[in-house]
Amino acid sequence: MLAGPLRIPRSGVICLTSCYIRVVPRRLVGMTEHNSTSIKVVVIGGGYAGTVAANRLRQRDDVEITVVNSRPTFVERLRLHQFVAGTGQAEADYGPLLGNGVRLIVDDATRIDTASRTVELASGRALDYDYVVYAVGSTAAPPTSVPGAVEFAYPIAELEHAQRLRAVIEQLPSQAPITVVGAGLTGIETAAELAEQGRAVTLICGERLAPTFSKRARRVVARWMARHSVEILENVRVAEVLQESIVLSDGCVVPSAVTIWTAGFGVPELAARSGLHTDALGRLITDETLTSVDDHRIVAAGDAAAPSNQPLRMSCQAAGPLGAHAADTVLARIAGAAPAMLDMAFLGSNVSLGRRAGIVQLAHKDDTPMNAHICGRIGAPIKETATKWTLWGIRWEARRPGSLFWVKGGRRLAVSDSELVANP
Numbered sequence: 111m112l113a114g115p116l117r118i119p120r121s122g123v124i125c126l127t128s129c130y131i132r133v134v135p136r137r138l139v140g141m142t143e144h145n146s147t148s149i150k151v152v153v154i155g156g157g158y159a160g161t162v163a164a165n166r167l168r169q170r171d172d173v174e175i176t177v178v179n180s181r182p183t184f185v186e187r188l189r190l191h192q193f194v195a196g197t198g199q200a201e202a203d204y205g206p207l208l209g210n211g212v213r214l215i216v217d218d219a220t221r222i223d224t225a226s227r228t229v230e231l232a233s234g235r236a237l238d239y240d241y242v243v244y245a246v247g248s249t250a251a252p253p254t255s256v257p258g259a260v261e262f263a264y265p266i267a268e269l270e271h272a273q274r275l276r277a278v279i280e281q282l283p284s285q286a287p288i289t290v291v292g293a294g295l296t297g298i299e300t301a302a303e304l305a306e307q308g309r310a311v312t313l314i315c316g317e318r319l320a321p322t323f324s325k326r327a328r329r330v331v332a333r334w335m336a337r338h339s340v341e342i343l344e345n346v347r348v349a350e351v352l353q354e355s356i357v358l359s360d361g362c363v364v365p366s367a368v369t370i371w372t373a374g375f376g377v378p379e380l381a382a383r384s385g386l387h388t389d390a391l392g393r394l395i396t397d398e399t400l401t402s403v404d405d406h407r408i409v410a411a412g413d414a415a416a417p418s419n420q421p422l423r424m425s426c427q428a429a430g431p432l433g434a435h436a437a438d439t440v441l442a443r444i445a446g447a448a449p450a451m452l453d454m455a456f457l458g459s460n461v462s463l464g465r466r467a468g469i470v471q472l473a474h475k476d477d478t479p480m481n482a483h484i485c486g487r488i489g490a491p492i493k494e495t496a497t498k499w500t501l502w503g504i505r506w507e508a509r510r511p512g513s514l515f516w517v518k519g520g521r522r523l524a525v526s527d528s529e530l531v532a533n534p
């Protein structure tokens with residue numbers, strides 16, 4: 111545990127050994143680490159959900175908010191494919207993204223000890239909490255069942271993955287074959303971004319291209335890919351990944367100087383490691399208020415949450431509202447009120463096709479695709495605006511806590527306790 115009064119330098123950065131603390135120094139000046147009257151909320155994960163939650167908690171002056179994040183900068187995961195292709199950056203400074211008084215600790219949370227109400231950190235320290243917002247996001251999951259996938263395929267889910275991948279691609283001759291495995295939204299965006307830069311790309315779909323899109327929207331994606339010489343392989347799976355090729359389920363061998371694995375995300379194991387109930391993927395199982403089914407002091411948000419064991423699609427579109435709702439649940443508990451049930455609706459999904467095109471698949475409120483989409487040149491600015499909006503939304507919440515709003519009325523299916531997957 112940290113002890114004693116915090117001394118905040120002008121820069122707002124206090125350097126420690128393997129981590130650092132950064133405070134936006136308005137309300138914390140003169141406040142001690144163990145202000146006995148304050149309610150301590152530790153937000154684990156400073157991504158899209160965690161930053162919104164931290165900012166929204168500022169509606170109360172007596173809440174001491176600490177964000178623990180493994181990196182010193184905010185990672186715009188939506189732009190990781192751009193970073194890999196050399197067409198964009200994917201890091202943002204936390205300064206304007208966290209409201210005054212929110213403390214950022216750069217460290218890894220290694221365990222939540224619910225008995226002593228502490229979050230243990232990799233640096234050996236521990237943070238007391240009254241409430242935890244669990245917002246650790248998602249990560250890559252190359253399958254161990256596909257020989258060579260873990261050894262030779264490159265994931266793109268996290269900043270460090272993208273940095274490694276970009277360094278490898280930069281060393282490749284321009285015509286070297288690159289294979290993208292997985293034709294969901296991340297796979298499509300990655301393949302398109304690289305193809306527009308003149309790379310020779312093959313996209314392996316498993317089943318079909320853009321499976322969550324309507325038939326007409328899928329055709330638009332296929333046409334763009336054909337125009338940019340991306341080879342699309344549908345209804346075929348990867349059986350093995352080798353250093354310079356991949357073997358397909360039909361026995362064909364595809365040359366591949368670099369294989370990028372985008373098929374499926376995993377989540378960090380922190381919840382399971384802390385003895386909390388998780389779903390099969392490791393997401394924290396909560397009720398519809400986003401409260402852990404094990405402990406009312408732990409509330410989850412973002413990709414790592416599985417409300418009623420019926421997780422929402424992993425997306426920024428869901429992460430922001432989930433972060434806001436998690437904060438509202440904590441604030442309700444502090445006020446002695448009953449927290450509200452989660453209510454959010456999806457609007458659709460959009461993908462960029464390089465820098466000059468994009469497609470927006472409109473969706474019903476339960477996230478099933480409508481037979482309507484927006485594409486072509488207007489698709490690109492819509493996607494870019496949506497990507498920028500994610501950061502604007504966080505900044506807005508930092509300046510005006512409680513202001514974030516979202517579309518409601520989405521259908522959520524509750525399941526009974528007996529259907530919950532226990533882990534451990």
Ligand SMILES: Cc1cc2nc3c(=O)[nH]c(=O)nc-3n(C[C@H](O)[C@H](O)[C@H](O)COP(=O)(O)OP(=O)(O)OC[C@H]3O[C@@H](n4cnc5c(N)ncnc54)[C@H](O)[C@@H]3O)c2cc1C
Nearest residue numbers: 155157158159179180187218219246247412413424425426
């Ligand atoms: C290439 C790519 C493109 C994408 N494009 C889109 C898109 O167009 N639209 C869309 O809606 N979604 C998109 N996504 C998905 C989107 O990025 C995620 O759904 C979103 O980031 C989830 O937000 P989150 O806050 O739950 O998690 P994250 O944004 O992943 O944040 C989690 C944070 O927790 C930190 N953390 C994890 N474990 C610990 C720990 N133990 N201790 C401390 N900190 C920890 C991480 O470092 C991270 O900063 C894309 C993802 C990728 C990889």
